[in-house]
Amino acid sequence: MKIDPKHIDEVFIKRFETFEVTPPEGIWERILSSLPSNSSGTLFSNPVSLATIAAMALIALILGINIINQPNGSPTSKKQPIITDKAPGTPENIVKTITQASQTPITTPPEQSGTFGKQYEDITISQPAKKSIPYKATKIRFTEDLTQKQNEKQGIDQGEKRDVATPVYFDRDKCRNRIPSQWIFGFYFTPEIIFYPEDNIQNQSGYHFDLSAALQYTDFFIESGVGLNFSKDKGAYNLDYEKYLGTYNDVYEVTFDSTENGIVPIYHTHPVDIYDSIKEIYEPTNNRYTYLEIPLFLGIRKQINRFSYFFKAGPTFSVLIHKNIPDVNLDEKDKIIKFDKDQPTRVNTNWQFQLCAGISYRLNKNINLSFEPV
Structure with a gap:
């Protein structure tokens, strides 16, 4: 049997079989010279091996992506129609198997x-x-x-x-590009405070009732509706008058008439109103107004779980449909000497631009609770 000097066990046996316990000098150098050198290096130190491994990994990645993106199910093959002499329409007449074609040559009937x-x-x-x-x-x-x-x-x-x-066929591109839209209907109650620049006039309050409808496309929406604005302010009457006290008969002429009994005087009179001295009064009033409002807003809304925030802006048209200004409480027989009205001026129609921001909380699928400063 031929001994392979590359095997380390056989190398040791061959080198030490003729020596005693203490080997001579230089034996280790001769053993090392007989062993194969490790000059080739490891697998990963070779650039060609690294390039091969990288190429195989890239090919495996591309194949994996193609398999994932491939639609489920195998492609359908065309099936041969099933021949039956029975009329369809009942479950027992539906054939569950497919008859395979024979291996005879295909001939064309004349x-x-x-x-x-x-x-x-x-x-x-x-x-x-x-x-x-x-x-x-x-x-x-x-x-x-x-x-x-x-x-x-x-x-x-x-x-x-x-x-x-x-x-x-299901056109996914059209459904993906279709803009989702939804209608949002709302009922709002809005309190308000009216500030006056004059210090002597007290600030007043009012309130709104609004019905709105908004059409939302993705994050953007357009909103309109109708509302009633109930507001009030304070006025005053400043007047001088004379209070009515009564009447008396004033004699403006006396005539005499001759009778059998002698001369009789005749007094001609007319009633004269009696008034007190001039009085000055200052009477405040509470004025009430009702406006019909029609807004038109454009806005944007962002949804974060149950919360959402929005911004909207647009014009609002208002028209005065009712007003109630009390009159001065005087007797109809009192004489008014001077009368001054201290009443705020109200217009019948008005255009205003509103900028609003608010937040909403979704209570359930159909109801949201909104807080909207105006």
């Missing part, structure tokens, strides 16, 4: 004629093909091979006719 329907095909065979069993002219029908599980999944009854020749 002549065939028939009619084709939308859901079924009626073919009348006038002459059979070669190497086939002759049959009498018979009408045959094609039915679809659908299992009960497929029918239940697609919501199709077994007796239902279905045109399988025309596939239905």
